[in-house]
Amino acid sequence: MSLSLLTNHLRYICSPTSTKQLSAVLKAANKFKIPLWHFLRGKNLGYGGPAPRVNGSVALDLHKLDKIIEVNDEYHYAVVEPGVTFIQLYEYCVEHKKKVWPSTPSLGWGSVIGNTVDRGMGFGMNYAHHQCVAGMEVMLPDGDVIRTGQWGISSSPSAFLSKFTFGPSLEGLFFQSNLGVVTKMSLWLTPQPQAYMCCSFSMPLFGDLEVMVDVFGEMKRNGTVQSCVWFTSLIETLCIMGRREDYWTGEGPDGRLDATTVPDQDGQMFVGIPSLWSLPLINWSIPKEKKGGKAAHGDYAPVIPSSGKLLMEWMEVSKPICEANGVELMADFFMHERHVVLMNMFTWDQTDKAQKANMEKLYYGLYEEAKKRGYGMYRGHVNHMDLIANLNDFNNHAYNRFVEKIKDALDPNGILGPGKQGIWPNRFRHLRETQEKKFD
Structure with a gap:
């Protein structure tokens, strides 16, 4: 087991190589009441990576358990x-x-x-x-x-x-x-199938989204289509193929993008071949000649009923919020049988304070629209976990209270991932109250 101190961040990292060592780490953490933040590969791109929610946490890195x-x-x-x-x-x-x-x-x-x-x-x-x-x-x-x-x-x-x-x-x-x-x-x-066929469709008009969602939603529900149905946008494709300045150098979002400029996509991931295919999209907003820029991306990912009307409504609501904060609407979504997980994605330069402030306004703008419609979130950045968990408002947040009862029973010392998904052990519950005040 390795234990090291990263002096620039003042964080301890513990990397067990066996479950026996992991058990010893947990027992020691309980003995000394040390909070741990566990992660596996630490990628979690766009959601905070391996960052903990409580200062002073030991980073419990599990990547060496790799059998x-x-x-x-x-x-x-x-x-x-x-x-x-x-x-x-x-x-x-x-x-x-x-x-x-x-x-x-x-x-x-x-x-x-x-x-x-x-x-x-x-x-x-x-x-x-x-x-x-x-x-x-x-x-x-x-x-x-x-x-x-x-x-x-x-x-x-x-x-x-x-x-x-x-x-x-x-x-x-x-x-x-x-x-x-x-x-x-x-x-x-x-x-492994005997044969494979990948089917893709494109729609000439933005409004065609509504009928396509309804058609494919029914095909998912009746079993005609059993594999993934994924909708992506022109903007996301362009992000992967280049940077914003390759297509548009004017102020604000680009209003004249043409689908004919997009080369054919590589579909290897559809047959299970992993890659880093979409990683270049984070560089979308960084000019190639800029020195010192640092690419970042995030998303707001509501869970929406599989209805063409509701999907179109969300696009029409989120598009002006994106554009008001200087970015194009970049959205894709995964269709399940009866619901859709939608990703409103956005990229920015972390060194640009104005862009950073715009992304915060963008995020909270989408949050308010989702909250009006009762849309929960599929996943969330560590900075927004309390905000998202707070959407479970039925019966004075009964769901959250129930989970925290389980948390306190299983982890009375509150050592494991305090605050993850908005689940706070009794020992650290005052930190959630601080977070909630910040979001009021």
């Missing part, structure tokens, strides 16, 4: 540790000639488990990763270890095949939470 335990191409699943990336899983499948296609997000450098527990998405048949988990192993804040579902039975042949369990299902407690550290996870993979 691929099994890839089964009879039942089509993988079992991995937290440090395994999508690229590593894909390369393992190729090297061992496994007849499976792992789903991968557009950036393949991240942790398979990290993406899944944050309810991340990829492409292909099993694109909703958190819905493809049958069994997981979790270390609780006191160092105890549990296995969920059929994996709780020693030598169960259905450990990674069935989500059924006798009694309450526990997997959901560890998605987007700080109630435990996932140390092993199974993930269902797509059987």
